[in-house]
Amino acid sequence: MxxxxxxxxxxxxxxxxxxxxxxxxxxxxxxxxxxxxxxxxxxxxxxxxxxxxxxxxxxxxxxxxxxxxxxxxxxxxxxxxxxxxxxxxxxxxxxxxxxxxxxxxxxxxxxxxxxxxxxxxxxxxxxxxxxxxxxxxxxxxxxxxxxxxxxxxxxxxxxxxxxxxxxxxxxxxxxxxxxxxxxxxxxxxxxxxxxxxxxxxxxxxxxxxxxxxxxxxxxxxxxxxxxxxxxxxxxxxxxxxxATRFVAGFLGESNFIKGRVSGAAEGGFAYAVNGETFRQKAASIPAAGGEVLLAMRPEKIAIAADAPSTAINRAQGRVTSWNYFGSDFHFTVATASLGQLAVRCPAWRMKLEPKNEMQVWLGWDADAAVVVTDD
Ligand SMILES: Nc1ncnc2c1ncn2[C@@H]1O[C@H](COP(=O)(O)OP(=O)(O)O)[C@@H](O)[C@H]1O
Ligand SMILES: [Mg+2]
Structure with missing residues (x-):
């Protein structure tokens, strides 16, 4: 001022x-x-x-x-x-x-x-x-x-x-x-x-x-x-x-993933969705065999033409829509294992020429999501 x-x-x-x-x-x-x-x-x-x-x-x-x-x-x-x-x-x-x-x-x-x-x-x-x-x-x-x-x-x-x-x-x-x-x-x-x-x-x-x-x-x-x-x-x-699905969805945008806990894994747990296994860091491990709900921000998911070599979790998918917002790109990607995922990429980091229907790989780390309760 x-x-x-x-x-x-x-x-x-x-x-x-x-x-x-x-x-x-x-x-x-x-x-x-x-x-x-x-x-x-x-x-x-x-x-x-x-x-x-x-x-x-x-x-x-x-x-x-x-x-x-x-x-x-x-x-x-x-x-x-x-x-x-x-x-x-x-x-x-x-x-x-x-x-x-x-x-x-x-x-x-x-x-x-x-x-x-x-x-x-x-x-x-x-x-x-x-x-x-x-x-x-x-x-x-x-x-x-x-x-x-x-x-x-x-x-x-x-x-x-x-x-x-x-x-x-x-x-x-x-x-x-x-x-x-x-x-x-x-x-x-x-x-x-x-x-x-x-x-x-x-x-x-x-x-x-x-x-x-x-x-x-x-x-x-x-x-x-x-x-x-x-x-x-x-x-x-x-x-x-x-803490809850409501907060994750109201304060910003979130993807929600429902999985079945397979058991403890390095610093967290593994969970399965549609036959694919993913890993999530967590302080407390949910009971094996139970259902777990995860919220994941779109900007925590990397998008690339090739399979990511470093990300702990990955999924292949098809771009169903994309929008340019100046500062970043917003994608909707249909994956076989996790359904539709929203993905955001800062424009300066984009290495793809976005096109509808293009095949892409998504990658995210074990701490990209959080466990939330379903309210
Ligand atoms: N004077 C009133 N008489 C009856 N219902 C009311 C009155 N004031 C608020 N409400 C009801 O209480 C709820 C909360 O309203 P309000 O505090 O205005 O919400 P917000 O400010 O979050 O939009 C609403 O369902 C509203 O219809
Ligand atoms: Mg009001």
Whole structure:
């Protein structure tokens, strides 16, 4: 971010003194709909936690309970160890940003950002100073006198951010805030948001259904499904070690392989599918004779015209479709042993001239896949 020289350091002002959140057995039921179903969660002060899940999985309901606009049917919500479950929203010092920006159209950028401070009846000189700092934080100082209609979508979203940060909230709640922005702008604002978080270290709870957004910004991601958490962890841990079929398929793309365990093999086990045997590294060996489900990322499979000499696992197949994405190629390959496999190859590594129906070899290492449970 390009900074303009100022007398004050915005980070010292905007660092909140609180912000550790916890859910203890929190539920929200609407009649027979279990929007949120008995969840536990710890969010450390200063953490960037993302709730990631499909539409209708309960993310907004969780955020609304943190904000205080929705009361849980059961359980407690704690802020720094104290129950706030029944505290009204205006008594929680939390900021909120939503998709629709909801700036006041008749107020200037300055007055929009000043609004929360006016509501709190702060003196005029405080307001001037704090709004100045908040605008600087989101790089909108030169646009303070503009009206919302004179701003781009990204700029409006930054005004909304400044407005939600101006009163130094303990926690910032963001519900799909970038949903209305086009792809390129969304990527830019993602980077800005992450940098902003790194500077102010306010607790962020961020809701999205966009896996890329979650992976690129969060300290931790909680995967939400049917009102529960399926898995919580750091982005790379979730991507590399999804626990279930759902997580492997929702966070990125995965091939799923169902095999029968033949027995232990060097650092893992061997399994058979349609008469062919493959090897997989694993910390714990599944019982011989049982079924095992593996998830394998398309980019972990190498594709070549000839049989790979180094890969531990290999399969011959036929290209049924291919697409060029600039940075990489995506293939669908029909194999005799494993059915259809999705394969990705970085463009710079491509040694094939891709053609439909061409015969290819696929190769992958013993640690290319992970064992997942079938949910
Ligand atoms: N006020 C409400 N009354 C009845 N059902 C609701 C209400 N709010 C949410 N739900 C239901 O709860 C579930 C979770 O909704 P929501 O939290 O909005 O999901 P998400 O934000 O993940 O899309 C959905 O099935 C939704 O229809
Ligand atoms: Mg929602």
């Amino acid at each position: 390009q900074g303009t020289a100022t007398a004050t350091n915005p980070t010292s002002i905007h660092r909140a003194a609180a912000g550790g959140l916890a859910f203890r057995g929190v539920s929200k039921h609407y009649g027979i709909v279990r929007a949120v179903d008995g969840v536990d969660l710890e969010v450390a002060r200063g953490e960037f936690l993302t709730l990631l899940g499909p539409s209708g999985s309960g993310k907004t309901t969780m955020l609304m309970m943190i904000a205080g606009f929705t009361t849980p049917s059961a359980g407690e919500i704690l802020l720094d160890g104290k129950a706030i479950t029944h505290l009204p929203p205006e008594k929680r010092n939390f900021g909120m940003v939503f998709q629709g920006y909801a700036l006041f159209p008749h107020l200037s950028v300055f007055d929009n950002v000043a609004f929360p401070l006016k509501v709190r009846r702060r003196p005029a000189e405080d307001i001037k100073r704090e709004v100045g700092r908040a605008l600087e934080l989101v790089q909108l100082t030169p646009l303070a006198d503009r009206m919302p209609r004179q701003l781009s979508g990204g700029q409006q979203q930054r005004v909304a951010l400044a407005r939600s940060l101006v009163f130094t909230p303990d926690v910032l709640l963001l519900d799909e805030p970038l949903g209305a922005l086009d792809r390129k702008l969304r990527t830019e604002v993602q980077i800005e948001l992450k940098q902003l978080h790194e500077r102010i270290r306010t607790t962020f709870v961020y809701v999205t259904h966009d896996q890329e957004e979650a992976l690129s910004m969060s300290d931790r991601i909680a995967i939400v499904r049917d009102g529960r958490f399926v898995q919580i962890g750091r982005p790379a841990d979730l991507y590399e070690r999804p």
